[in-house]
Amino acid sequence: VTGLHQSPLRRAGVYVAAAAVLVWIAFPLLWLLKSSITPVSELTASPSALVPKHPTLGYFRGLFTDVRGIDAGTGQQSLIVPALGKSLITASFVMALNVLLAAPAAYVLARFRFRGRVAILNGMLASRMVPSLVLLVPFYLLFRYAGLVDTVFAVVVAHLAITLPFSVWILRGHFDGVPREVEKAARVDGATRLRSFRHVALPLAAPGLVVAGLFAFMQSWNEFPLALVLTESPSAMTVQPALAGLVSYQGVSYGFLFAGAVLAALPPALIALVLQRHLAEGLLEGSVK
Amino acid sequence: VPAPSLTQLDERAPLAPPGGPGLAGRRRRAGRRDERSDAAFAYRMLAPALIAVGAVLLFPLGYSLWTSLTEVSPADLRMRFIGLRNYQDMLRDPFFTASLVHTLYFAALTIVGTVVLGLAIALVLNERFPGRRALRAILIVPWAISQVVVGVTWSWILNGDSGIFNAGLRELGLLDGPRGWLSDPHLAMLFVAVAFVWSSVPFAVLLYLTALQAIPADLYKAARVDGANAVRTFRYVTLPALRYTTLLVLVVSSLEGLLAFSLIFVMTGGGPGSSTTVLAWWGYQATFVSLDLGKGAAIFYFLVALMLVVTGVYLRLFQRPSDRGDR
Numbered sequence: 001v002t003g004l005h006q007s008p009l010r011r012a013g014v015y016v017a018a019a020a021v022l023v024w025i026a027f028p029l030l031w032l033l034k035s036s037i038t039p040v041s042e043l044t045a046s047p048s049a050l051v052p053k054h055p056t057l058g059y060f061r062g063l064f065t066d067v068r069g070i071d072a073g074t075g076q077q078s079l080i081v082p083a084l085g086k087s088l089i090t091a092s093f094v095m096a097l098n099v100l101l102a103a104p105a106a107y108v109l110a111r112f113r114f115r116g117r118v119a120i121l122n123g124m125l126a127s128r129m130v131p132s133l134v135l136l137v138p139f140y141l142l143f144r145y146a147g148l149v150d151t152v153f154a155v156v157v158a159h160l161a162i163t164l165p166f167s168v169w170i171l172r173g174h175f176d177g178v179p180r181e182v183e184k185a186a187r188v189d190g191a192t193r194l195r196s197f198r199h200v201a202l203p204l205a206a207p208g209l210v211v212a213g214l215f216a217f218m219q220s221w222n223e224f225p226l227a228l229v230l231t232e233s234p235s236a237m238t239v240q241p242a243l244a245g246l247v248s249y250q251g252v253s254y255g256f257l258f259a260g261a262v263l264a265a266l267p268p269a270l271i272a273l274v275l276q277r278h279l280a281e282g283l284l285e286g287s288v289k
Numbered sequence: 290v291p292a293p294s295l296t297q298l299d300e301r302a303p304l305a306p307p308g309g310p311g312l313a314g315r316r317r318r319a320g321r322r323d324e325r326s327d328a329a330f331a332y333r334m335l336a337p338a339l340i341a342v343g344a345v346l347l348f349p350l351g352y353s354l355w356t357s358l359t360e361v362s363p364a365d366l367r368m369r370f371i372g373l374r375n376y377q378d379m380l381r382d383p384f385f386t387a388s389l390v391h392t393l394y395f396a397a398l399t400i401v402g403t404v405v406l407g408l409a410i411a412l413v414l415n416e417r418f419p420g421r422r423a424l425r426a427i428l429i430v431p432w433a434i435s436q437v438v439v440g441v442t443w444s445w446i447l448n449g450d451s452g453i454f455n456a457g458l459r460e461l462g463l464l465d466g467p468r469g470w471l472s473d474p475h476l477a478m479l480f481v482a483v484a485f486v487w488s489s490v491p492f493a494v495l496l497y498l499t500a501l502q503a504i505p506a507d508l509y510k511a512a513r514v515d516g517a518n519a520v521r522t523f524r525y526v527t528l529p530a531l532r533y534t535t536l537l538v539l540v541v542s543s544l545e546g547l548l549a550f551s552l553i554f555v556m557t558g559g560g561p562g563s564s565t566t567v568l569a570w571w572g573y574q575a576t577f578v579s580l581d582l583g584k585g586a587a588i589f590y591f592l593v594a595l596m597l598v599v600t601g602v603y604l605r606l607f608q609r610p611s612d613r614g615d616r
Contacts, residue, residue: 018418025424032442104335105339108335127346133548133573134589134593137586141361161342162346164345243437244440254445265435
């Protein structure tokens with residue numbers, strides 16, 4: 001709009017502001033990345049060096065090989081890689097369950113008018129607002145009673161609670177956007193409701209299913225407090241509590257902490273970059289209506 | 290999920306009888322029955338999701354309320370009903386007022402930071418400059434990564450000895466020697482809030498950008514014809530159009546600010562002393578360190594009540610009968 005009549009002064013101002021925004025957003029990310037490939041001795045000796053003199057992948061390698069005593073002195077950093085694996089398993093289950101459970105519900109909420117529809121929609125919206133913190137105590141107690149603390153199952157269930165209402169909500173938006181004509185034609189041709197859902201609406205809404213699924217994956221991957229209280233050992237611990245544990249563990253070298261943080265940041269960052277446009281729309285969908 | 294394409298479906302579906310009066314009549318008569326079986330179909334499709342939400346969300350939520358009315362024995366987790374005593378305990382606890390004040394202070398910092406910076410960055414990204422697309426793409430990354438990673442990153446940036454923040458200050462001659470910002474009881478909260486705003490601002494920017502792009506260009510043209518300068522145009526054209534978005538950003542960032550937990554855990558652990566002990570952190574401590582699960586549940590429920598009150602206040606503030614400029 002304003003691009004046509006820009007004075008040079010104004011344009012310079014925009015460039016300066018844009019550069020400031022770039023630094024604010026990107027610098028912390030690049031700094032983490034830089035610090036993960038710089039020997040710790042160098043980090044402490046010259047804290048303001050923007051580029052590592054002797055870049056190394058040693059800390060990343062150290063995470064995978066369980067080498068004790070590089071400059072860590074312990075094997076604590078070896079918890080990170082198994083935790084990444086647990087995060088992958090947990091988040092994948094959460095993603096699959098979200099799509100399986102939310103898609104049929106979202107479809108009928110978008111397509112059919114029936115008693116209780118508005119109440120269910122409002123209920124889903126209200127459920128989205130439930131903060132995960134209020135679920136810490138009950139999930140801990142219930143899983144403790146059931147002997148299921150420190151299992152992947154417990155974390156999956158807890159993460160399902162905080163993702164499912166949102167998935168229903170954004171998927172409903174996607175089904176709303178799928179044209180009904182093809183389905184109507186299929187119904188007239190004698191397809192049952194279930195068939196027209198499975199073979200017509202579902203494939204057409206596939207991009208929406210991918211967005212909702214990846215979004216659930218991301219939320220599960222990033223979730224910290226529930227995973228913290230529901231896991232205790234490498235047999236179920238996801239990467240966020242493992243990383244937070246490394247922070248408070250004095251003996252571990254910074255290098256491993258930063259390398260672990262980079263690995264933990266990678267999947268959600270990639271998902272966000274791939275989905276950026278959809279993500280913005282999904283967020284609006286979820287928060288505006 | 291492998292599903293047959295539309296063309297495959299068309300081949301397999303039975304051919305419709307040539308449209309005649311018979312078909313139309315049958316469909317009219319079937320109308321009512323259709324509606325009823327539509328509903329039956331809808332409930333069947335909804336059942337799995339509703340049962341899941343009930344079991345994994347509503348039941349634990351109710352169970353938490355019940356827990357807050359009991360005393361849970363740390364030894365065997367047996368519960369004993371004690372009425373509202375956990376809530377009384379909580380209100381009488383010397384940590385209560387301090388935690389509440391810290392929570393509101395932290396929320397205020399992050400709300401102001403998110404709204405102001407969110408709008409400012411959105412205004413910049415709404416301009417044209419080379420690399421705008423790339424900048425908009427990476428904008429979302431700080432929001433997408435976990436709070437734990439954000440905490441690790443900013444703790445390191447703010448590290449007293451080797452952090453780049455202090456190194457920069459030293460190069461500029463503003464600081465000599467180490468200075469631990471996160472171990473300063475007066476400043477720790479402020480710096481945790483900076484990290485928090487860094488990760489929460491992309492969301493606000495996205496919302497503001499969408500709103501800015503929805504403002505009709507005609508309005509700006511009209512403002513120019515009327516001789517309005519940039520400031521007045523911003524005040525009378527741009528800002529009114531952002532009212533609704535601002536409400537949204539306020540609600541979302543307030544809820545997130547009130548519930549901040551992970552960053553506190555990673556960056557300060559509630560300290561130094563108890564200077565960054567917010568309600569969420571206190572509730573966690575009460576539950577999993579002091580092992581007083583009933584009281585912990587009460588604190589978390591209080592936090593939810595606080596959230597509801599804040600949301601209600603915003604809705605009141607923004608729902609004036611005169612707001613016709615809203616979307």
